[in-house]
Amino acid sequence: MKTPKIQLAHIFKDLELEKHDPVERIKWPQTPIDAGVKVTPTTQIVTQRDAETVACSETVSYPVNELGSIAFHRLHNKFLLQQLEPRLLQGHVLVPAAGVKNSLLTNNVLADLETLATRFKLQLKPLDIQSYPGITDPILFLSLSGNRRKEAEKKITQVHSGMQIILIYPLAAVPIRFLTELYADKISDVFDPLFLKLCTQVSLEKNLSIRALMRLRRAVLKQSRLFLLGEGGISRCCYEISAQNHLGIELDLEALPMHVPAKLLCDLFRLDPLCIDSTGSVLLFIDAEQTESILATCTQNQVAATLIGETTDSHDLCLFTNLDGRKSRIYKPQFDELHRYRFSRL
Structure with a gap:
């Protein structure tokens, strides 16, 4: 590279x-x-x-x-x-x-x-x-x-074993605009022109801001911990959290929500969608007894929220829990996938 x-x-x-x-x-x-x-x-x-x-x-x-x-x-x-x-x-x-x-x-x-x-x-x-x-x-x-x-200034809730993990907003809007703007010709060769038009109409303003979530600050932030995703995606974020708190993280791969155009483009360009820029998405770590009420509050306020995993003290790894019926280690990226792909072509 x-x-x-x-x-x-x-x-x-x-x-x-x-x-x-x-x-x-x-x-x-x-x-x-x-x-x-x-x-x-x-x-x-x-x-x-x-x-x-x-x-x-x-x-x-x-x-x-x-x-x-x-x-x-x-x-x-x-x-x-x-x-x-x-x-x-x-x-x-x-x-x-x-x-x-x-x-x-x-x-x-x-x-x-x-x-x-x-x-x-x-x-x-x-x-x-x-x-x-x-x-x-x-x-x-x-x-x-x-x-x-x-x-x-308030006391920061510490991440501990037994917390459940909620993903706020689907992965990942930035790659849609990035790939569409730079590699439109390749996308047009594979997909219908309407798909390319759909990609160009994805609103970064709508998908990158967490203002709607912060309106629920009192309901969501109490006894919880939020982490902003960015370059390196959810994989990099999970590894950082695991290392900082000496805990294991287990994610349900099938439960992870993602913008459909982003998933299709990642398949086309052979990019790992879990190691790609996910600016605008948020990981929420919360005690299990509060999960249902938080999910209900988000649904009522039209904030997309999905339960995707939990923390554990039985190991200090980041794992998928249902990959071909077994647990498998999540890939730890060295670079964000967009940069890896971009610089591999230079």
Whole structure:
């Protein structure tokens, strides 16, 4: 697998950028350029007696027009989950070289960020756009800062054995737009034109935001733990949670919900749908006695929720429980499937 010569660590140093993320999340390198980029916490500055300033950032490297929207929703979901008040949005875009395609992409990124900043009443700093030698795909560094009110701080529920796992929202919208935009010709050769049209109409705004879930905060977050999915998919997320809590995770493979176009495209491009970018989906770990009430609450509020597994202290592995009638270890990805496929073709 080919990888770019320029590493993210060098880019951060050259541009004097600080990758900060004090907001809790599953840490996973956003591109396969350099898995060793150091994540350093930003100093929290007290701005008011009852609030403090926090910031988090995302690095996204997809050559697609919705690059800005993908990065923004990852950040905004973190703020929603942590009950933070976002204030300031700023970013840097690196493009491989000057050209019409890159100009159009950066214009789309800027337009998306301006629209989102207006919608969510955020201050948007001018977007810094630079041409950087040695990279193949555009890279967006986006950061969001805001306030955490002290009364919003609550004790974090720990993941323990015997908890049940609910998947909020199906896997995975980003791959649909990514594959459709880059490889439409191959899709058209295999599928009916109506299928390609259906893929292009998938709404990232609808599928990447967890705002609807956060409206149920009081009912859902009590005695539970939520984890945002992202690059590396549900497989990477489960392995991180298992390692952090020294527990085993068992998932029902047949129960995992996924957007039908995403599943068909993964079959076509031979991608593992469980190791692919699932931004917008959430894993909810909850005590078994609360499962039915949470599922009922989600159904009443039209939030898609599916019981997919449980935690155990009998082992520290991540397993499927019904693969050909036996338990089988879940594949642990080194890179997100979209990046693996993309860079294997360069």
